[in-house]
Amino acid sequence: MAFDYDTIVIGGGPGGLAVAYGLNNHQKVLVVESNLWGGTCPNFGCDPKKMLYGVVEAKRQVIRYHESGLPAEPKVDWPALMAFKRGYTEKIPTGTEAGLKGAGINHLHGTAQFVDGHTLRVGNQQVTGQQIVIATGATPNIPDIPGKEAFLTSTDFLNLDNLPEKVGFVGAGYVAIELANIAVEAGAEVHIFQHNDRLLRNFPQAYTERLRKILTGKGIHFHMNTNVTALQTAGDQVKVTTNSGDPLTLNAVFAAAGRRPNLDDLNLAGIGVAVEPQGIKVDDHLKTSVSSIYAIGDAIAKTVPKLTPVSGIEGRYVAAEITGETHDPIQYPAIPHTVFAGPELAQIGVTLESAKQAPDQYTISDQPVGSWYTYHRLQDQNAHVTTIVDKTSGKLAGAVVLAVNAEELINDFSELITHGTSAKDATDWTPVYPSVTSDLGYFY
Ligand SMILES: Cc1cc2nc3c(=O)[nH]c(=O)nc-3n(C[C@H](O)[C@H](O)[C@H](O)COP(=O)(O)OP(=O)(O)OC[C@H]3O[C@@H](n4cnc5c(N)ncnc54)[C@H](O)[C@@H]3O)c2cc1C
Numbered sequence: 286m287a288f289d290y291d292t293i294v295i296g297g298g299p300g301g302l303a304v305a306y307g308l309n310n311h312q313k314v315l316v317v318e319s320n321l322w323g324g325t326c327p328n329f330g331c332d333p334k335k336m337l338y339g340v341v342e343a344k345r346q347v348i349r350y351h352e353s354g355l356p357a358e359p360k361v362d363w364p365a366l367m368a369f370k371r372g373y374t375e376k377i378p379t380g381t382e383a384g385l386k387g388a389g390i391n392h393l394h395g396t397a398q399f400v401d402g403h404t405l406r407v408g409n410q411q412v413t414g415q416q417i418v419i420a421t422g423a424t425p426n427i428p429d430i431p432g433k434e435a436f437l438t439s440t441d442f443l444n445l446d447n448l449p450e451k452v453g454f455v456g457a458g459y460v461a462i463e464l465a466n467i468a469v470e471a472g473a474e475v476h477i478f479q480h481n482d483r484l485l486r487n488f489p490q491a492y493t494e495r496l497r498k499i500l501t502g503k504g505i506h507f508h509m510n511t512n513v514t515a516l517q518t519a520g521d522q523v524k525v526t527t528n529s530g531d532p533l534t535l536n537a538v539f540a541a542a543g544r545r546p547n548l549d550d551l552n553l554a555g556i557g558v559a560v561e562p563q564g565i566k567v568d569d570h571l572k573t574s575v576s577s578i579y580a581i582g583d584a585i586a587k588t589v590p591k592l593t594p595v596s597g598i599e600g601r602y603v604a605a606e607i608t609g610e611t612h613d614p615i616q617y618p619a620i621p622h623t624v625f626a627g628p629e630l631a632q633i634g635v636t637l638e639s640a641k642q643a644p645d646q647y648t649i650s651d652q653p654v655g656s657w658y659t660y661h662r663l664q665d666q667n668a669h670v671t672t673i674v675d676k677t678s679g680k681l682a683g684a685v686v687l688a689v690n691a692e693e694l695i696n697d698f699s700e701l702i703t704h705g706t707s708a709k710d711a712t713d714w715t716p717v718y719p720s721v722t723s724d725l726g727y728f729y
């Protein structure tokens with residue numbers, strides 16, 4: 286049977302685009318996107334979030350230098366900050382589409398729905414492909430409570446014309462912590478409602494408690510072990526009812542209770558693609574239960590974190606698998622993850638919890654580093670680093686970092702872990718001094 290395309294990719298985000306560009310010189314490819322070209326990360330995820338974060342962190346650095354020669358009292362101008370962000374994000378969809386055009390990749394705007402394992406309906410046309418790759422990402426999970434229509438999402442937060450006076454976040458994961466930090470630094474009263482006693486559950490509790498203390502010090506109100514049971518809107522106010530204490534009146538409440546895969550439009554049940562609660566079920570070649578269909582990125586059930594670089598790795602892997610460049614199962618490198626929480630909390634590799642359970646295998650070194658030159662210079666008294674070293678090889682196996690510039694140190698650690706650098710080789714070269722990297726030798 287002749288197909289219209291060799292491969293059709295559903296979703297024009299980081300994952301889908303990695304497949305399309307990976308296949309472009311080998312195959313006739315079509316990408317279908319229902320919303321904004323570029324997907325979540327550059328339009329309403331990582332990139333706009335970090336533009337806002339960069340500005341509020343600059344303000345916080347000035348405050349840290351308050352008694353070190355910089356007595357200014359900066360204030361965030363939200364409309365100007367938003368204009369800065371929009372100046373970047375507004376160009377993303379057209380820029381991404383122009384990139385596809387320039388590369389000669391066929392692309393179609395519309396919502397794709399499966400007719401069978403090789404056929405999609407997009408609007409009023411049907412297209413066929415020998416392979417189809419699902420890269421439809423995820424969308425905010427809205428808690429099912431009375432008044433849930435009042436919930437705003439991270440997408441709304443990252444596009445607010447004005448910052449409301451009092452804001453709440455339901456959930457205490459990545460989205461809640463990062464956006465709450467931006468809101469409090471920009472001058473809002475901020476409340477976080479968490480149904481249990483853990484924030485950022487994938488990070489070690491000693492570290493999340495240190496972070497909670499710092500964020501509480503900035504003025505964020507943590508309502509732990511608290512279920513939001515109802516929302517009620519009246520004008521520009523939202524009454525938040527919980528299972529503990531009196532209701533609170535805020536001006537905006539954001540659902541930050543995880544993200545669910547974007548699968549509703551696809552008719553997966555109709556064509557027999559197996560789905561689990563966390564996303565599409567795939568094997569170690571990222572194939573679904575229908576042999577002509579692959580799935581990648583935030584749309585799949587997986588144990589690795591749902592992050593932009595992971596979607597990219599999976600997209601490039603599927604492209605290589607389709608062209609026959611590889612037939613090995615997918616192998617993930619150590620994936621660093623960072624919460625941009627002001628300060629940043631980052632980790633990579635073997636977790637602290639599992640290292641503690643294997644004392645014969647790992648040496649754990651837990652160091653408050655606030656008094657080290659690098660952190661003293663930045664006035665970051667709370668900086669803290671844990672390294673986990675494999676006793677047999679002497680190589681770094683994992684690390685946790687809480688510091689204002691944790692992203693830099695975790696990237697250095699990532700490089701050491703990924704390339705299996707020994708303690709000797711890690712110090713056998715000359716980085717710029719003084720810098721975050723010139724501290725590496727002290728950690729090993
Ligand atoms: C607020 C926020 C901050 C984040 N910050 C970071 C960060 O700092 N670092 C990081 O690594 N990750 C971050 N992430 C996560 C990151 O954005 C995602 O992991 C990444 O975008 C996933 O890429 P993807 O291609 O799998 O999915 P997406 O980027 O979500 O792309 C999927 C695309 O598929 C389209 N689509 C869906 N259904 C259909 C259909 N039926 N037909 C056609 N098209 C369809 C969607 O419109 C979307 O454009 C953040 C996420 C959020 C929400």
Ligand SMILES: NC(=O)c1ccc[n+]([C@@H]2O[C@H](COP(=O)([O-])OP(=O)(O)OC[C@H]3O[C@@H](n4cnc5c(N)ncnc54)[C@H](O)[C@@H]3O)[C@@H](O)[C@H]2O)c1
Pocket residue numbers: 428455456457458459460461463479480481483484485541542543544590591592622623624625
């Ligand atoms: N810096 C980054 O890399 C970054 C930033 C933002 C988002 N992300 C990605 O996006 C994903 C989604 O972020 P997120 O914060 O929405 O999810 P998350 O999984 O990190 O956190 C969800 C939070 O909601 C709580 N929760 C779950 N169900 C609930 C319910 N019914 N009612 C109330 N609370 C509930 C959880 O206990 C948890 O605190 C992240 O896991 C990550 O993959 C990454």
